[in-house]
Amino acid sequence: MNRLTDTQMTARSRRNLWIALALVGFIVMIFSTTFLRMQHNAEMAREANLARSTALDLPTAPQEARP
Structure with missing residues (x-):
């Protein structure tokens, strides 16, 4: 096996x-x-959760009675 010179080692x-x-x-x-x-x-997940919880808190319009 060949030994490496100091320059090669550096x-x-x-x-x-x-x-x-x-x-x-x-x-x-x-x-x-x-x-x-x-x-x-x-x-982004935090903003989506905030938007979802805000949407759930809004009152919904009453649905019309259908015959």
Whole structure:
């Protein structure tokens, strides 16, 4: 097996560091996107529930008697 020179080891370490940073950046991007979408969906559900409860509280017009 060939031994790597100091220059090759330095290049490998630098490459590994950049790969690790890219992976961490990707993970942060996916996490933040998921979190923001969940927050938006929760807000929309809250508004829908409020609208539904407001609609239920409104008095309804009396129905006409049909023969």
